[in-house]
Every structure is written in C-alpha cells, then in structure tokens.
Amino acid sequence: MKQVRIFILAAFACALAATAAFAHAFLDHAAPAVGSTVKGSPSELELSFTQNIVPAFSGAEIASAEGGAIPAGKASVDSGSPNVMHVRIGRALKAGVYLVSWHVVSIDTHRTSGTYKFTVAP
Amino acid sequence: MEGMDHASGTEMITIFRVLVLARWIHFSSVFVLFGSAFFWFYQDNGLPRARCATAKLLCIAAPIAAFTGLGWLAGILANMTGGFSNVVNLETLRLFFFETQFGAVAFLRLMLLGAAVLVALMPWRNKAWFSAHLHIGALLLINQAWLGHAAEGGAGLLGVLMIVAYCIHVIAAGAWVGGLPPLLFVLDELRGLRHDQTPERTHQVLSRYSVMAIAAVALIAVSGIANAEFHVRGSPDALLHTDYGVVLFTKAILVIAMLALAFFNRYVAMPKLRAVAKERDGQTAKLRASVAMELVLGILVLCAAALLGVTPPPQ
Numbered sequence: 001m002k003q004v005r006i007f008i009l010a011a012f013a014c015a016l017a018a019t020a021a022f023a024h025a026f027l028d029h030a031a032p033a034v035g036s037t038v039k040g041s042p043s044e045l046e047l048s049f050t051q052n053i054v055p056a057f058s059g060a061e062i063a064s065a066e067g068g069a070i071p072a073g074k075a076s077v078d079s080g081s082p083n084v085m086h087v088r089i090g091r092a093l094k095a096g097v098y099l100v101s102w103h104v105v106s107i108d109t110h111r112t113s114g115t116y117k118f119t120v121a122p
Numbered sequence: 123m124e125g126m127d128h129a130s131g132t133e134m135i136t137i138f139r140v141l142v143l144a145r146w147i148h149f150s151s152v153f154v155l156f157g158s159a160f161f162w163f164y165q166d167n168g169l170p171r172a173r174c175a176t177a178k179l180l181c182i183a184a185p186i187a188a189f190t191g192l193g194w195l196a197g198i199l200a201n202m203t204g205g206f207s208n209v210v211n212l213e214t215l216r217l218f219f220f221e222t223q224f225g226a227v228a229f230l231r232l233m234l235l236g237a238a239v240l241v242a243l244m245p246w247r248n249k250a251w252f253s254a255h256l257h258i259g260a261l262l263l264i265n266q267a268w269l270g271h272a273a274e275g276g277a278g279l280l281g282v283l284m285i286v287a288y289c290i291h292v293i294a295a296g297a298w299v300g301g302l303p304p305l306l307f308v309l310d311e312l313r314g315l316r317h318d319q320t321p322e323r324t325h326q327v328l329s330r331y332s333v334m335a336i337a338a339v340a341l342i343a344v345s346g347i348a349n350a351e352f353h354v355r356g357s358p359d360a361l362l363h364t365d366y367g368v369v370l371f372t373k374a375i376l377v378i379a380m381l382a383l384a385f386f387n388r389y390v391a392m393p394k395l396r397a398v399a400k401e402r403d404g405q406t407a408k409l410r411a412s413v414a415m416e417l418v419l420g421i422l423v424l425c426a427a428a429l430l431g432v433t434p435p436p437q
Contacts, residue, residue, distance in 0.1 A: 105202045107224070
C-alpha cells in the first residue's frame with residue numbers, strides 16, 4: 001500500500017514536471033523608450049532584456065521612416081548588467097520616426113528578435 | 123553580426139525542425155550510453171546474450187550521439203546567426219567558441235562525443251568498457267545543463283540550484299529510460315532458459331530494475347517540480363494558453379503513462395509470473411510487450427523534451 005502511495009504521489013508530481021526548459025530573451029524596456037518621442041538626437045540605444053545576452057551575436061539596426069539605414073555601432077554589454085545592450089548611433093538623428101530592429105542571443109543560445117519605433121521631435 | 127545573412131521565415135522553420143530532430147535523437151542516444159551501461163552495474167552479469175546485445179547497442183549509440191550532437195550544434199549556430207549558410211563561417215565559429223560562455227561547454231561536449239566513439243571502437247567488452255560509456259554518458263547529460271535554461275541562474279545560489287536540479291533530472295531519467303533496452307534483451311534471453319529457472323530469474327532482474335526505477339522516478343519528480351518552479355515562479359497560470367504549456371502537459375501525460383505501465387509490470391505482471399505456472403509463457407510475453415511499450419513512451423517523452431527546449435517558456 002505504501003508503494004502504491006509512492007507511485008500515485010510520483011505520478012502527480014510528474015504532472016508538474018518539466019525539463020530545464022530553455023528561456024529566451026525578450027525586450028523588457030528601451031531608451032529611447034518604445035513608441036516614445038524624444039527631444040534631441042540620442043547618442044545610443046539602450047535595450048534591456050529579460051535574460052542575459054551574448055553581445056557577440058546580438059545587435060540592432062536603425063532605419064529612418066523612409067527606409068534609409070542609419071550607421072550603428074557593434075553591440076556591447078556592461079559586465080555589471082549583462083541583460084542590457086548598448087548600441088551607439090553613428091550620427092545625429094534628424095526629426096522624424098525611426099525603426100529599431102534588434103536581435104539578441106540569450107546565454108542559453110536562443111535567438112530572439114523584434115522591432116519598435118521611436119520619434120525624434122523637431 | 124555584421125554581414126550575416128538573416129534567414130527567411132521558411133528557413134527559420136527548417137532550423138527549428140533540425141534542432142528538434144537532432145536534439146530528440148541525440149538525447150535518446152545519450153540516454154542509451156548512460157542508462158544501458160549503468161544497467162549492468164546493478165544487474166546479474168550471468169546473461170551473456172543480453173550483455174552482448176547491450177554492447178552492440180552502445181556501439182551504435184555512440185556514433186549516432188556524435189553525429190546528432192554535431193547536428194544540434196549546427197542547429198544552434200544556424201539559429202543564432204540566422205541561417206545555415208553562416209554555420210561554417212570561420213568568424214562565426216571563432217566567436218562561438220571563444221567569445222561566448224557556452225563555447226567552452228560546447229567544445230567539451232564535442233570532446234566527450236569523440237571519446238564515446240573511441241571507446242565504442244575498442245575491442246574490449248569488459249566492466250571497464252561499460253564503465254567508460256556510463257561515465258561519458260553521465261558527463262554528456264550533465265554538460266547539457268550549461269547549454270540551456272539552467273545556465274541563466276548565474277553564479278549565485280539560484281544558479282547552482284538550477285544546475286543541480288537539471289542534472290538530477292536528466293541522470294535519473296537516463297537511468298530509467300536508458301535501462302529499458304537491456305531489460306528487454308534480458309527478458310528475451312530468459313525466454314530461452316529452462317522453464318523452472320525462468321520465473322525466479324525474471325523476478326530477480328525485474329526487482330532490481332524496479333528498485334532503481336522507483337528511486338529514479340522519485341528524483342525525477344522532485345527535480346521536475348523544482349525546474350517547473352524556476353520557470354513559473356509561483357504563477358502556474360503562466361503555463362496556460364501557451365505552446366510551452368501544451369508541450370509540457372503532453373510530456374507529463376506521457377510520463378504518467380510510463381508510470382502506469384511500470385506499475386503494471388511490477389505489481390501485476392511480476393506476481394502473475396510466479397503464481398500461474400501453466401500460463402508462464404503468456405505472462406512473460408505480456409511483460410515483454412509492456413516493457414517495450416514503456417520504452418516507446420520513453421522515446422516519445424524525449425521528443426517532447428527536445429521540443430520543450432526550443433519553445434519559449436511563458437513570460
């Protein structure tokens with residue numbers, strides 16, 4: 001009877017079981033913020049993710065509303081905040097809407113990507 | 123990365139399928155390397171045909187593990203860089219192995235897979251040979267922890283707990299599922315023995331396997347709960363209405379089905395084997411069929427595990 005109880009308990013526990021599932025890094029917040037309007041051209045993008053990321057395989061591209069590419073630097077990560085990606089913007093941004101296309105690889109090897117917009121006010 | 127070709131939606135689906143398939147077959151072969159070798163350290167060695175069959179299985183599992191391990195690595199690289207065309211890029215490989223925290227882990231994994239193939243090529247089939255497969259298999263299972271979610275806990279106590287929970291989970295699962303093929307070989311060999319010897323020896327083999335399996339299931343349950351808690355963080359609602367939740371529940375149902383079969387084998391089939399002499403052959407055949415079905419379910423559980431690992435958990 002005791003062994004039957006063990007089996008039932010084990011079965012119930014296994015119903016809650018999971019392997020060590022592999023997480024993905026999603027965008028938590030950014031600066032300039034997603035959908036925001038800023039005064040003056042930002043010097044860099046700062047993207048904070050839900051997991052730590054690998055800078056060697058991460059990055060972001062910036063494009064104007066007309067589709068023109070804006071020069072951007074390589075992704076970098078502070079050792080103290082390995083979930084925050086910094087991307088320097090290669091030139092001053094004129095007033096207008098800009099599209100950021102980001103891609104990151106989290107420390108468990110999974111890649112995620114996304115886009116968002118922000119506006120530079122005149 | 124600059125200059126990298128980024129995959130279309132169709133190619134990303136292909137990368138996903140390659141990852142799942144490679145991981146499924148790889149997990150299965152590594153479970154065999156560990157669990158099937160481990161079987162002969164808690165069982166009676168006086169079953170030469172079954173032991174020989176296990177040795178052949180290990181010789182097949184080692185190269186399959188190596189090949190699919192490379193496939194898994196290629197899938198990881200393709201997923202990270204946006205396409206298979208970037209996988210053999212020297213710069214990609216340099217960055218992967220030397221500028222990521224999982225590069226060294228992947229390198230160690232390749233070394234272990236090479237060692238598994240070398241051991242398989244050796245002509246000896248003694249205890250040391252089985253022990254080598256057991257240890258390589260165990261190290262491969264543990265190595266996986268640093269290639270996935272368990273690694274994100276960091277260097278603190280949480281990170282250590284996540285790694286430990288993962289390692290316990292896969293080692294216990296490997297012992298349980300990986301022990302089923304040699305168990306089938308043993309049941310097949312015992313079928314050829316004298317009728318008066320078969321029930322006692324079958325009972326002895328199954329009893330020893332059951333003791334191991336009960337311990338393994340208990341460890342799987344505890345570590346599985348811990349792993350799940352690391353994900354849902356006290357909010358099981360997060361699992362509802364997500365692909366991750368669907369795959370997880372599928373896996374759990376398959377595991378429960380395996381447990382039901384294991385329960386049948388231990389507490390229904392085994393006692394009948396001893397009790398009813400004239401139906402002994404029929405009972406033994408039913409037992410073999412049940413163990414075979416348990417193995418099939420175990421392989422399906424590994425498929426669900428392979429899929430779970432590339433499915434985003436609830437945010």
